[in-house]
Amino acid sequence: MAEQMKVIYERPKSWANKVTHYCPGCTHGVAHRLIAELVDEMGLMDKTIGVWPVGCSVLGYDYFNFDSVEAAHGRAPAMATGIKVTNPDNFVFAYQGDGDLASIGMAEIVHAAARGWPITVIFINNGNYGMTGGQMAPTTLLGQKTTTSPLGRTPQTNGFPIRVAEMLAQLDGPAYIARVSLDSPVNIRKAKSAMRKAFNAQVRGIGFSLVECLSTCPTNWRLTPVESMERVRKEVMPYFPLGEFKVVEGVL
Amino acid sequence: MSNKVLMKGAEALAEGAIQAGCRYYFGYPITPQNETPEYMSRRLPEVGGRFVQAESEVASINMVYGAACTGVRTMTSSSSPGISLMQEGISYISGSNVPCVVMNAMRGGPGLGNIAPAQGDYFQAVKGGGNGDYRRIVLAPSSIQEGVDLFVDAFELADKYRMVVMVIIDGLIGQMMEPVEFKTKVDVSTLKTPEWATVGRHGRDHANIITSLTLDAPGLEQWNLKLQAKYAQVELTESRIEEYQMDDADYAIIAYGTMARIAKTTVRIARAKGIKLGLLRPITVWPFPRKQIQAYVGKLKGTLTVELAYRQLFEDVQLTLCDKMPLGWYGRGGGIVPGPQEILTAFEEQFGKGR
Secondary structure: OOOOOOOOOOOOOOEOOOOOOOOOOOOHHHHHHHHHHHHHHOOOHHHEEEEEOOOHHHHHHHHEOOEEEEOOOOOHHHHHHHHHHHOOOOEEEEEEEHHHHHHHOHHHHHHHHHHOOOOEEEEEEOOEEOOOOOEEOOOOOOOOOEOOEOOOOOHHHHOOOOOHHHHHHOOOOOOEEEEEEOOOHHHHHHHHHHHHHHHHHHHOOOOOEEEEEEOOOHHHHOOOHHHHHHHHHHHHHHHOOOEEEEEOOOOO | OOOOEEEEHHHHHHHHHHHOOOOEEEEOOOOOOOHHHHHHHHHHHHHOOEEEEOOOHHHHHHHHHHHHHOOOOEEEEEOHHHHHHOHHHHHHHHHHOOOEEEEEEEEOOOOOOOOOEOOOOHHHHHOOOOOOOOOOEEEOOOOHHHHHHHHHHHHHHHHHHOOEEEEEEEHHHHHOEEEEOOOOOOOHHHOOOOOOOOOOOOOOOOOOEEOOOOOOHHHHHHHHHHHHHHHHHHHHHOOOEEEEOOOOOOEEEEOOHHHHHHHHHHHHHHHHOOOOEEEEEEOEEEOOOHHHHHOOOOOOOEEEEEEOOOOOHHHHHHHHHOOOOOEEEEEOOOOOOOOHHHHHHHHHHHHOOOO
């Protein structure tokens, strides 16, 4: 008797059939995959416009089958705002790294969150500027060595890391703010659930949403992929705790 | 019956943009053009548009960039220091081949300067400002009515060539009141969403991607060559000039915008004194009306370039006329606007009594 074949895992339809340029052990690919799965599951591909940042994910638009634009460094929330204003029924998300969002683009993200208009931001926090070779980022931990903090980050010389999710959650504008981690299967499942809420906050017209994803950068951290995941758990999570920092009524 | 209304320049130009089909305006306060965003904030919602006060000029131009990617008629306005902050965005928009309009009410500089009328942003507007090899069409009205009329052209040129079109005025045009008539009303329902726009696929068989990034050098060179071909076409067909009392002129003043308007009075005073003076007024300062000015080689004894800046317009005149005739120059900066007699005195100092 022929066995009944059932598809239990496949390439998302909104994922372009391409090999990414990301380093082994980098979690950009995981975040991308979650976006593609959710766009498929929520039936959004025909109305999605992605806004891509400057950084390692600058070519992110190559990996998806929906419309995309490429922003200047830090300006993705402003560009996403311009798109959403002209096309309020479309699904508009910005994808940003920590240098892009928390340093050069801090004004744009704070005001996008304060306006509270329904756009979604996926924020990748890997604690350094990956594409330019591992310089110190606003999220670099105290003591962490980077190419521009060669002796380790100190408050006296470099100031303190910025907890973006907690900071934006203080504003009245956002509908949903969470921090997740992409280090393990269980946390990736939780990340997808948070991203679904964030997408929903926009689809249901409730308001601005942002999911900060603790991510890895094995190449610049000088660690193996496995060591990188362990570092996220041991060193990064204590400073950047996971959780939902803002969930307004109606977000689910 | 006349349909003229008395309006302040900065408001009339805003209405002109709306009549030209602009429905999305993004801006940040700066003097002397605040009446433009203020007007837009109350008027755009009445016509089904949206006004957004951005957190900075950097955000304004990037919101315009986003809106422009969806193929709508969109604009921002600012004044000199704010326009400086927009240069990155203008470069990206140019490199991405999307259309928009930017208005600059030029004020005294450099730096914070002052808020008085000036033309010191000529190089920035015409020659560059942002990074890379790009051009934008630059329109320079010399009256409120002309500005209103040019806004229709500005949006049409932007859409036609998928370029940034700048409209440069100064505080004088922005702040004075004049009778103005809105002759053209664009029906936005007739404007089609371009096929390249990122508005969601909605059944389209491919994804649209708008980017200014091309990592491989041969690819970026090809992209640049496409842009250059477009700019060459614009230079060939879109330059405009007003030739005032030039039929029998021995000499010409070359000036644009507010300065040209004042120079028209100089021409009239000079002619009353028997000096055959005319005015060549570039309406597009890019593309510069080179051919139209070169047509006067052999006919003129000299030109006097007059500007509210220090030898910026003059450089284009030099490039246009080289050593074909004596080239005089007169300019004031810092927000000082010379009167007609002052210009005539400068002319007489440089060209004698013009006989």
